[in-house]
Amino acid sequence: MAASPGERLRTLRDLLGFTQKQLAAVAGVQQSWVSEVETGAREPAVDDLRAVASATGTPVGFFAVRPSSVPLDSLRFRKSSTASKIVTRRVSTFYAESYRVTEDLYDGERYPAPPLPYATAEALEPEEIDEFADQTREALRLAPDKPIPHLTRALERSGVAVAPMVLSDDPQDPPAVGGHFGVSYWGGLSTPALIGRFPGSQGDRERFTLAHEVGHLVLHTFRPRAADPEAEANRFAGALLVPRQRAAECITERNSLTDYARLKATWGVSIQALIMRGYAVGTIGETRRRSLFVQLSSKGWRRVEPVAVGHEPPLLLWTLLSRRYGPRPYLKAAEDLAIHPTVLRSIAPTPSPKHPSPRAKTGSVLGSVPS
Numbered sequence: 001m002a003a004s005p006g007e008r009l010r011t012l013r014d015l016l017g018f019t020q021k022q023l024a025a026v027a028g029v030q031q032s033w034v035s036e037v038e039t040g041a042r043e044p045a046v047d048d049l050r051a052v053a054s055a056t057g058t059p060v061g062f063f064a065v066r067p068s069s070v071p072l073d074s075l076r077f078r079k080s081s082t083a084s085k086i087v088t089r090r091v092s093t094f095y096a097e098s099y100r101v102t103e104d105l106y107d108g109e110r111y112p113a114p115p116l117p118y119a120t121a122e123a124l125e126p127e128e129i130d131e132f133a134d135q136t137r138e139a140l141r142l143a144p145d146k147p148i149p150h151l152t153r154a155l156e157r158s159g160v161a162v163a164p165m166v167l168s169d170d171p172q173d174p175p176a177v178g179g180h181f182g183v184s185y186w187g188g189l190s191t192p193a194l195i196g197r198f199p200g201s202q203g204d205r206e207r208f209t210l211a212h213e214v215g216h217l218v219l220h221t222f223r224p225r226a227a228d229p230e231a232e233a234n235r236f237a238g239a240l241l242v243p244r245q246r247a248a249e250c251i252t253e254r255n256s257l258t259d260y261a262r263l264k265a266t267w268g269v270s271i272q273a274l275i276m277r278g279y280a281v282g283t284i285g286e287t288r289r290r291s292l293f294v295q296l297s298s299k300g301w302r303r304v305e306p307v308a309v310g311h312e313p314p315l316l317l318w319t320l321l322s323r324r325y326g327p328r329p330y331l332k333a334a335e336d337l338a339i340h341p342t343v344l345r346s347i348a349p350t351p352s353p354k355h356p357s358p359r360a361k362t363g364s365v366l367g368s369v370p371s
Contacts, residue, residue, distance in 0.1 A: 003067040005049060006038045011067075012058060014093035015340055017167060027055040061338035068096040069103065070185050087167075094165055095183050095196050098347045101337050102161050105320040106192045114159035114193050115139050116186070119219045126280065129232055132218050133239035145246050147267045151207050152312035155195070155214065160186075162210065162314040163347035165196040181205075184213035186221050193217055196347075203309035204270040210312075211237035238277040241269045251278030253288050257295055264307045271305050272296065317348035 003011075013023055020038075024031040028051060036042035053060040105111070117135040121128075137144055140154045148154060152162050165183070181201070186193035195213045197206060215236030220229050242250075250263055251274060260271040267274070275292050278284040284292075296302050321344065325333040329348075334341040 003065070004040065005044050005063045006040050007067070008063045008065070009034065009044075009052070010038045011093055011097070012052070012056065012062065012340070014090045015097065015343060016056060017090065023052070023056075027052040056340070057342075058340050059335045059338050061335070062340065065100075065338040068100040069187070070096050070099045090167055091165070091183055091196075094167060094343065094346075095185070095194075097339060097343055098163050098165070098196060099185060099192075099194050101339055101344070101347070102163070102192050102194045102317065104337055105317065105324070106161075108324060109320050111192075111316075111320060112159045113190050114155075114186070114217075116158075116160070116193070116214075116218055118188070118217075118222050120222045122223070123227070124219065124232065126235060129215075129219065129235045130239040130244045133215075133236050134243060136214060136218055136236075136240055137243070145243050148207075148241065150312055151210050151241075151268075152314050155210065156314060156316035160193045160195060160214070160217070161316050163194060163196050163317060164199040164314065164349060166199065166342075166346040182209040182213045184216050186217040188221055199311075202270075202305070203311045204264065204268060204273070204305070206311060207241065207268055207309065208237050208270065208273055211240045214240065234276075235280060238269075238273060238280055242267055242274065242277050244281055247277050247281045248283050251275075251281070251283050253284050255284075257292065257299070257301075260292075261305075261307050264305070264309070268309050270309075271301065313349070313351060315351055318351055321348045 009023075012018075013020070016023075018026070020034040021031050024034050029048060033042065033044075033048070037044045049063050050060055052058070053062065106113070116139055117132055119128075119132055124132075134144060140158045142148055142154055155162055182195060182197045184193070184195045195210060195217075197209050197213075199206075201209070212233045215233035216229065219232050219236060220226055226232060238247075255263075255278075257271065260274050263269075263274050264271050269277070272293075275284070275289060279286070279289045293302075321329045321333055325336070330341045330344050333339075334344055337344075
């Protein structure tokens with residue numbers, strides 16, 4: 001069932017970041033017209049919608065398209081406590097449209113849905129979360145005890161799409177838009193899964209965000225009322241990136257920050273996340289954890305750590321899009337999929353000529369390790 005034109009007009013404003021006044025000015029209509037259409041008080045004429053579509057570069061079919069099947073109250077976010085409701089609504093809208101496009105591309109290309117494990121128990125012990133992380137490694141066809149060279153590619157090979165989400169054309173926008181880092185949804189068996197992330201963070205933080213969102217897919221798709229989903233997803237992310245046995249071997253009370261920097265180079269995981277992983281598995285205590293974070297702060301490493309971890313550009317949605325629409329797909333695909341082309345350019349960016357792995361080989365050093 002298609003959404004009303006008013007709903008779609010509001011969706012367009014959220015995608016573009018326009019107020020009613022701004023959209024009215026761009027489209028050459030009255031602000032009162034925008035307001036009345038959105039509230040359902042006025043039925044817009046086709047010519048009016050065409051004018052809005054033309055002025056904003058939007059396919060006119062956007063106003064009649066079937067809305068996404070994503071129940072927005074089921075979306076899982078990785079965000080800060082300062083994230084505003086307005087930005088969260090924009091992120092939700094952008095994600096829902098991205099998921100609609102992903103469903104279409106998956107169906108058209110018969111791309112397989114992900115074979116992820118999933119939790120159903122009302123409560124989970126920390127060790128059970130680690131076990132689900134191990135099962136996820138198996139589902140992603142990853143070695144059970146080695147660093148993950150390219151988490152994005154592993155997810156995409158297994159049917160989990162990864163989409164960069166850019167809500168603004170301003171390149172100076174912070175990577176965590178309005179305090180948001182990632183968002184995800186999976187409808188369960190035989191359905192696509194999509195992880196949206198905000199590009200621009202350091203590579204290790206992007207990898208943790210991806211692992212965190214996978215945790216939501218595995219742990220909370222069938223447990224929507226978990227008591228503390230963010231803590232569970234953080235535990236899962238650490239366990240997925242550094243399995244329990246290896247964490248217990250590598251992370252001890254004797255580790256210095258230089259040792260943690262070397263571990264970061266091996267595992268592609270931030271020093272802070274490694275410290276928390278050691279604390280989670282019990283190989284370092286609370287006193288040592290606090291001491292290490294004090295040292296991090298004194299060195300200024302809480303915000304910018306040493307050792308660069310490479311970024312992981314996605315490929316799956318671009319591959320599906322270009323397979324259907326050719327090497328320059330955006331305008332043709334936007335018309336056919338009834339989506340604004342800037343959304344497509346965001347979630348399925350044109351890949352660079354080369355796609356180097358962020359890690360040359362397992363165990364390689366990603367950057368200089370401070371002494």
